[in-house]
Amino acid sequence: MGGFRQDVEAAVPALRRYARALTRDAELADDLVQDTLVRALRSEHLFHGGDVRSWLYTILTNLNRNRLRALARRPTMTAIDDNDAPDLAGPEAGGRDIERALASLVEDQRTALLLVVLEGLTYREVAEVQGVPIGTVMSRLSRARVQVKDYLDGKRPALRRVK
Amino acid sequence: MIDRNSPVTTDELHAYVDGVLPADRRTAVEAWLATHPEDAAHVAEWRAQAIAIRARYGAVAQEPTPERFELDRLARTGRGWRAIAAAAIAAALIGGVAGWLAHGASAAAPSGLEQFTSEALSAHKLYTAEVRHPIEVRAGEEHLLPWLSRRVGTTLRAPDLESYSLKLLGGRLLPGPNGPAALFMYETPAGERYTFYCSRSKAERTALRYSAAGAAGAVLWVESDIGYVVSGPAERSRLFDIAQTAYEQLESRAPTRSSENQIISRRGS
Numbered sequence: 001m002g003g004f005r006q007d008v009e010a011a012v013p014a015l016r017r018y019a020r021a022l023t024r025d026a027e028l029a030d031d032l033v034q035d036t037l038v039r040a041l042r043s044e045h046l047f048h049g050g051d052v053r054s055w056l057y058t059i060l061t062n063l064n065r066n067r068l069r070a071l072a073r074r075p076t077m078t079a080i081d082d083n084d085a086p087d088l089a090g091p092e093a094g095g096r097d098i099e100r101a102l103a104s105l106v107e108d109q110r111t112a113l114l115l116v117v118l119e120g121l122t123y124r125e126v127a128e129v130q131g132v133p134i135g136t137v138m139s140r141l142s143r144a145r146v147q148v149k150d151y152l153d154g155k156r157p158a159l160r161r162v163k
Numbered sequence: 164m165i166d167r168n169s170p171v172t173t174d175e176l177h178a179y180v181d182g183v184l185p186a187d188r189r190t191a192v193e194a195w196l197a198t199h200p201e202d203a204a205h206v207a208e209w210r211a212q213a214i215a216i217r218a219r220y221g222a223v224a225q226e227p228t229p230e231r232f233e234l235d236r237l238a239r240t241g242r243g244w245r246a247i248a249a250a251a252i253a254a255a256l257i258g259g260v261a262g263w264l265a266h267g268a269s270a271a272a273p274s275g276l277e278q279f280t281s282e283a284l285s286a287h288k289l290y291t292a293e294v295r296h297p298i299e300v301r302a303g304e305e306h307l308l309p310w311l312s313r314r315v316g317t318t319l320r321a322p323d324l325e326s327y328s329l330k331l332l333g334g335r336l337l338p339g340p341n342g343p344a345a346l347f348m349y350e351t352p353a354g355e356r357y358t359f360y361c362s363r364s365k366a367e368r369t370a371l372r373y374s375a376a377g378a379a380g381a382v383l384w385v386e387s388d389i390g391y392v393v394s395g396p397a398e399r400s401r402l403f404d405i406a407q408t409a410y411e412q413l414e415s416r417a418p419t420r421s422s423e424n425q426i427i428s429r430r431g432s
Contacts, residue, residue, distance in 0.1 A: 020220055027375065148212050
């Protein structure tokens with residue numbers, strides 16, 4: 001039991017990182033992490049071994065998907081924390097670009113890309129988190145990478161012109 | 164046996180970039196890339212993407228973990244869930260864990276709660292700025308709580324926040340997201356104002372969550388279908404402490420289900 005809690009606790013920093021990249025909103029991300037942890041603690045007795053970390057990623061991914069569905073149902077709703085920081089120049093601009101490129105992805109592709117690239121999950125683990133066959137993960141990953149490239153390519157000429 | 168010189172697939176290029184390709188194929192991929200510049204360009208591009216993503220978000224995992232994620236605290240806030248969780252487990256065993264998670268989450272979709280908090284914050288901003296009429300009914304007046312309880316449809320209590328030097332000024336009735344809402348206002352000797360907002364919620368129960376909108380911050384939680392929002396200056400840890408105190412007071416003196424129902428039925432008659 002103690003081991004379970006320790007594993008959950010150890011996963012918090014990575015969950016926060018994943019949630020931040022997934023939502024690109026610090027408050028929203030931490031709310032997702034909190035909901036994930038509360039759910040995990042509540043269903044501790046449901047957990048019969050296996051990888052706690054993957055299980056937490058699964059909960060967070062599902063919660064985020066539900067959040068987006070709920071948002072889609074209510075198009076007029078505005079987020080409280082709309083911290084749309086102004087565009088920055090310099091090294092930060094690159095970070096903004098990748099952020100926007102991620103935002104341009106459909107949810108399942110973004111999830112797959114982030115779980116692989118940022119969280120270091122294997123393709124098999126991502127397949128379990130997303131509840132799909134590995135082939136589907138591969139095609140999501142592949143499409144995500146093409147889309148990110150297309151997005152960044154579309155941006156680059158505009159940036160070059162500034163020079 | 165895998166032919167070391169067999170053509171490289173796109174999946175293998177991805178696996179190569181992600182460092183999950185078996186060693187024997189790694190050599191084959193490297194040889195392939197040397198003679199296929201287009202694929203080599205893809206690989207370089209994907210690597211650059213990965214580096215950019217890690218550069219953008221990697222540091223989040225190095226931040227000290229905020230207090231709100233202390234598991235003991237979360238477990239405490241989530242108490243009382245066991246009975247509901249037990250029912251959910253039965254559903255999970257039948258419908259699969261994913262189905263259960265999806266179900267549980269839809270009951271407390273953050274979007275609905277965001278809307279709820281947003282209304283509480285609007286009320287907070289509007290009435291804390293009022294110099295002469297911040298409240299409708301003063302704290303000393305006996306009918307304050309019975310009146311607001313009747314309109315909101317549950318037994319309301321205004322938490323005692325004297326330990327934070329917060330004195331209850333009084334309250335008012337407002338239109339809320341799912342029916343009438345009560346707003347209690349508190350003030351420090353220095354004139355800082357905090358509000359406590361209560362109204363019916365579509366979610367059944369949630370843990371404490373913080374949001375901020377400009378200078379004002381809010382901590383929301385839902386208990387027995389009633390949403391509560393403590394709003395005040397956007398100072399996260401203080402707001403969390405106040406909300407935790409309010410939560411604990413309400414929890415320890417929570418009305419029984421039947422007395423709640425009586426009030427609701429009286430309201431309906």
